[in-house]
Amino acid sequence: MTTLPRVLIWNEFRHEKQHAAVAAVYPDGIHEAIAQPLRAAGFPVRTATLDEPEHGLSDAGMGLVVLHSGHFSKLFKRLMGASCDLKWREADERERIWVVAPGHPIAAGLGEHFELAREEMYGEFFDIPAPDELVFVSWFQGGEVFRSGCCYTRGAGRIFYFRPGHETYPTYYDANVQRVIANAARWAAPTAGVMLRYGHRPQPLEKLAPS
Amino acid sequence: MTTLPRVLIWNEFRHEKQHAAVAAVYPDGIHEAIAQPLRAAGFPVRTATLDEPEHGLSDAGMGLVVLHSGHFSKLFKRLMGASCDLKWREADERERIWVVAPGHPIAAGLGEHFELAREEMYGEFFDIPAPDELVFVSWFQGGEVFRSGCCYTRGAGRIFYFRPGHETYPTYYDANVQRVIANAARWAAPTAGVMLRYGHRPQPLEKLAPS
């Protein structure tokens, strides 16, 4: 048996307070829409937002799931070592998300593709390092494609980027999206850690006899 | 200065002899359509076909570029260790090929995407090992995506799979397709080789003093 990892959901929580159109879709904030199905699945969930002291991030574990426009967060850009820039368009168009790594735990329980009736378009070239594992590729009605599910490791921490989620669309109520997020939370959970030790090691592990 | 590698183009060369619709597009065979721009670029080019003795493959170097339905050749399937199966449809639909690795030599000289007005659709899931490098992703008008440019290494040999090329379409006369094939021929050329040695090595490189 494995216990579910603790999840901390972080959201700016400003759009919802400033724009009626966003509040209409996410009245309690996007973080609550994401939290609810995870709580229902048994994850211990906390939330935090930008306007709390220390942005609500006074402690943080490892394992990071970055959603949608989080691609442009300082944190993600720094971990990627790249601009993370992309093309975008808001035109109420259809997105079809294809699974290209069907054995990956983040794709567990999905069909071979799923659709979002209306989403913001994100298009290539997406300036990220080549993912360690590419799980999803999106098709957009307007003619673009996008690497929509990307796995990375930094140190002993795992990172998953998942594209969908524009704040004016009910994306986070979609059952497939909720499933991906729950799968990703499990996948990104830290393992019983190897202790990482660095620096001066004056004492060799083997005797340095001259050969 | 680097000299261009020798190129051997292999084609079944049966469709062109049996089907007037194919012969109309490729009167001298698909292999000649592929050979012509490579010769013009200075590559030393030979061709071989299925009905020659030993299928024209009495000698063969390393470095393999597999085009279109070559995904289902015995050779490619054996090198991949996978079924290499996929979805397909012939419906005269548009394909848009996006560059997702803009610094890769196989993408040199291309724009950020290019289009083929009519092509056969190949759709995911494409049952291949995750590519060592993914260079192109295709968008299809009918709603599918496809990993269209995939790099692999086996032993000291390099393999590139490139999706387009259905025999009833003039794909191999497209300047972008020709450029990709020339780039791939250069990329797949064997390097001055490391000699691969295997087997019993009774003599250690270091003295096995007891510790």
Place this chain on the structure above:
Amino acid sequence: MTTLPRVLIWNEFRHEKQHAAVAAVYPDGIHEAIAQPLRAAGFPVRTATLDEPEHGLSDAGMGLVVLHSGHFSKLFKRLMGASCDLKWREADERERIWVVAPGHPIAAGLGEHFELAREEMYGEFFDIPAPDELVFVSWFQGGEVFRSGCCYTRGAGRIFYFRPGHETYPTYYDANVQRVIANAARWAAPTAGVMLRYGHRPQPLEKLAPS
């Protein structure tokens, strides 16, 4: 909560019957030495051997962990699409296995390296496709290195190759080796599967309106 996957351990079980030196180390067969700690950890375990009807493999699930000389099995070579050849030496030398992917679930609970006092040497070049994830690198007293823990995916199935395990050494009684095998059994377990569908798709997902 997650339940542990069913495990089938396959062993030739001939060396143990034919060579007293091997039987002295593994009196009930290597498969039983591997099975015991997995059973103790709660995995449902079955074993099968070469001389049973159908080699004991009348049914088989997905997820494959290949140990030591299994690198030269037909199954592994076919899945790799490569010769899987390597250098080797039996000289009672020390192996030190270093973790190079400390966040990987297969490395969970290990230190930054562990040692096997005496093992068979396997040395590079190991003719495998570049692993999707490289978890361990071995140092050998005699001067070689080896990629000792290699992850792959084929179709929806996960494959892990783990180097140690020569039959004349008590490798499978080592607590770190046992931990790696249990971790790998969990990691390779199939996920709730995406159904893989291939072949003719005459009906597009989108209307093919002329543009």
Place this chain on the structure above:
Amino acid sequence: MTTLPRVLIWNEFRHEKQHAAVAAVYPDGIHEAIAQPLRAAGFPVRTATLDEPEHGLSDAGMGLVVLHSGHFSKLFKRLMGASCDLKWREADERERIWVVAPGHPIAAGLGEHFELAREEMYGEFFDIPAPDELVFVSWFQGGEVFRSGCCYTRGAGRIFYFRPGHETYPTYYDANVQRVIANAARWAAPTAGVMLRYGHRPQPLEKLAPS
């Protein structure tokens, strides 16, 4: 034919001026020791050092080869998005560098391994993202291993990290090391570039007809 890329070699050039032991090995600076064989091979070479105006980096192209302690440069750490920390020891020990990607252009012309009689030890865990391609693995006499040749891409630029080169050893006079550096300079050279375009794309490539 392909022309050789322009090379800019950057070195702090302080150790050589401050420490007689370093000056004895590299009297004209490490950058000149690296430059000489590249010039002899026909590369157009410039050098730059820390104490020049703008550190001699007033213009800079793409393509980056990072040597030895450059792993801790701001530039490399930022591009990696990781601490790039490691273990180290100065104990005059032997390093044996094994080729694990024999078909890679950076390994062209090498044997299956080469040795440096005395080098500084760098040991795992090396806190880098998993390399896109791993070309070399080092064995150290003192018992450690290290991923010594690591390829990355950021945007359209290629990055190669190569481990050897401590300033008190004549590493850069070694013919194999010189060959790796020349190979890497060729490999990292920018290709005829795909133009990277980002940002708002209000106009879809396809008509957004309601389906």
